[in-house]
Amino acid sequence: MENQEELDYTPDLITLQDEAGVEHECEVIDVADYNGEHYLAVVPYVADPEKMLEEDAQVVIMRTVEENGEEFLDIVDDDEELAAVSQVFAARLEELYDIEL
Numbered sequence: 001m002e003n004q005e006e007l008d009y010t011p012d013l014i015t016l017q018d019e020a021g022v023e024h025e026c027e028v029i030d031v032a033d034y035n036g037e038h039y040l041a042v043v044p045y046v047a048d049p050e051k052m053l054e055e056d057a058q059v060v061i062m063r064t065v066e067e068n069g070e071e072f073l074d075i076v077d078d079d080e081e082l083a084a085v086s087q088v089f090a091a092r093l094e095e096l097y098d099i100e101l
Contacts, residue, residue: 014026026042026043026044030089032089035084039064040064044057061076
């Protein structure tokens with residue numbers, strides 16, 4: 001019998017638009033706050049669980065930015081900020097899944 005939690009899983013999906021205007025559906029796998037900023041860890045969404053296991057997911061770290069009263073997401077491209085926020089997400093994953101990264 002399948003675990004009830006597995007049956008109830010609904011991914012947190014967002015649609016992101018790249019610089020060329022192409023839309024990409026992504027799954028938010030975690031959120032965290034660091035140094036007063038709000039971050040999301042997202043991966044490209046794959047609807048088929050079997051196909052998802054076959055592919056290497058590329059995690060993208062995004063920062064929530066507010067400009068002119070409007071909120072949007074921006075890719076973190078500063079190496080130091082990216083390293084620090086990545087460690088926050090890694091620590092959260094280690095704790096959640098009792099693993100060591």
